Amino acid sequence: MNFPGTVKSKLHKTGTTIFTIMSGLAQEHGAINLSQGFPDFPVSPELIRLYHEHMLAGHNQYAPMPGYRPLREALCNKIEKLYTATYDPDTEITITAGGTQAIYTAITSIIKEGDEVIVFEPAYDCYVPAIELNGGIPVQLQLKGPDFHIDWNEVKKMVNQRTRMIMINTPHNPTGSILTAKDMLQLEKITHNRDIVIVSDEVYEHIIYDGYEHQSVMRYPKLAERSFVVFSFGKTYHATGWKAGYCMAPANLMAEFRKAHQFTVFSVNTPLQYALADYMNSTPSYESVSAFYQKKRDLFLKLTKKSRFKPLACSGSYFQLFDYSVISQEKDTDFAVRLTKEFGVASIPVSVFYKNPVDHKILRFCFAKEDETLEKAAAKLCQI
Numbered sequence: 523m524n525f526p527g528t529v530k531s532k533l534h535k536t537g538t539t540i541f542t543i544m545s546g547l548a549q550e551h552g553a554i555n556l557s558q559g560f561p562d563f564p565v566s567p568e569l570i571r572l573y574h575e576h577m578l579a580g581h582n583q584y585a586p587m588p589g590y591r592p593l594r595e596a597l598c599n600k601i602e603k604l605y606t607a608t609y610d611p612d613t614e615i616t617i618t619a620g621g622t623q624a625i626y627t628a629i630t631s632i633i634k635e636g637d638e639v640i641v642f643e644p645a646y647d648c649y650v651p652a653i654e655l656n657g658g659i660p661v662q663l664q665l666k667g668p669d670f671h672i673d674w675n676e677v678k679k680m681v682n683q684r685t686r687m688i689m690i691n692t693p694h695n696p697t698g699s700i701l702t703a704k705d706m707l708q709l710e711k712i713t714h715n716r717d718i719v720i721v722s723d724e725v726y727e728h729i730i731y732d733g734y735e736h737q738s739v740m741r742y743p744k745l746a747e748r749s750f751v752v753f754s755f756g757k758t759y760h761a762t763g764w765k766a767g768y769c770m771a772p773a774n775l776m777a778e779f780r781k782a783h784q785f786t787v788f789s790v791n792t793p794l795q796y797a798l799a800d801y802m803n804s805t806p807s808y809e810s811v812s813a814f815y816q817k818k819r820d821l822f823l824k825l826t827k828k829s830r831f832k833p834l835a836c837s838g839s840y841f842q843l844f845d846y847s848v849i850s851q852e853k854d855t856d857f858a859v860r861l862t863k864e865f866g867v868a869s870i871p872v873s874v875f876y877k878n879p880v881d882h883k884i885l886r887f888c889f890a891k892e893d894e895t896l897e898k899a900a901a902k903l904c905q906i
């Protein structure tokens with residue numbers, strides 16, 4: 523069936539997300555799926571028990587629109603401890619249906635027709651469509667390789683009267699790079715005395731390696747006062763399918779966020795919020811996540827050392843980039859498909875995260891997997 527009239531797409535350049543495409547292809551060909559980022563190991567049985575317990579206890583009706591109060595409190599306490607930032611649980615935090623929704627709602631609540639939004643490429647794929655759906659104009663600047671850092675001089679040149687928002691992401695998906703204290707100070711300088719809002723995607727805050735400290739915008743009061751900061755329970759608690767996250771921002775920004783949130787999502791899964799609050803208050807729940815994933819990263823690097831895939835630096839997130847240019851000169855999109863179909867390992871081609879595809883011959887592999895899965899995948903990669 524089709525609508526008989528004309529459909530004027532609001533997103534005529536946008537197709538199906540690469541994560542859905544590559545996971546579908548992996549399934550179709552029985553390949554090991556290191557494409558879409560999600561763990562293949564179980565969630566804490568204690569967290570599942572709490573979730574179940576709260577369902578049985580009858581906590582099954584709407585949660586308050588901004589989220590279950592004790593969960594908001596637990597999160598504000600955590601942020602205070604980690605980043606010495608004070609957020610009011612009543613007015614400065616909202617529980618969301620995952621990071622993607624938080625990002626979309628933050629953009630929607632601020633961006634109007636013609637507003638410019640600076641994004642850095644390769645950019646996680648939900649940013650640009652969210653800007654465009656709101657009539658905003660994405661201004662794409664490229665991260666500079668091989669370490670994918672921001673060229674702040676370029677940012678300075680692009681900022682003008684129409685710049686309404688800058689989006690940052692650390693640890694960064696898809697590259698695994700991180701922002702440093704110096705980056706944050708540059709951002710502080712550039713946004714000083716300007717009407718620029720920051721969206722800081724920090725969903726991988728607890729997945730950072732080699733002793734680096736996560737540079738949340740919250741550590742910088744001058745940045746925090748102009749930022750929506752987006753976090754994810756799915757990444758930290760290995761439960762991406764629960765689609766739960768949260769957004770924190772100063773009260774006047776959060777008030778706008780909630781105006782949009784209440785009419786798109788209204789409120790988020792109640793028993794899950796009870797369970798998360800209990801879990802956070804009773805169990806050390808995030809302290810060991812970085813060490814856990816660093817072991818996985820190191821194992822994956824060791825297992826692939828003899829392959830012809832050349833790893834790039836990964837300081838955070840659960841993604842490892844590999845340069846395959848020694849193996850093939852095929853486009854990364856083609857090579858990723860062939861790797862899935864012929865060699866049984868699915869990955870993500872990085873060029874899709876650019877407005878005008880830049881093909882560095884790099885693929886992204888997710889190592890949030892059982893050691894056994896990584897061993898099997900690495901064995902295949904070593905044969906290519």
Ligand code: GLN
Nearest residue numbers: 541542557558559560695
């Ligand atoms: N964040 C996940 C990744 O980068 C994908 C989430 C999704 O499929 N929307 O792979």
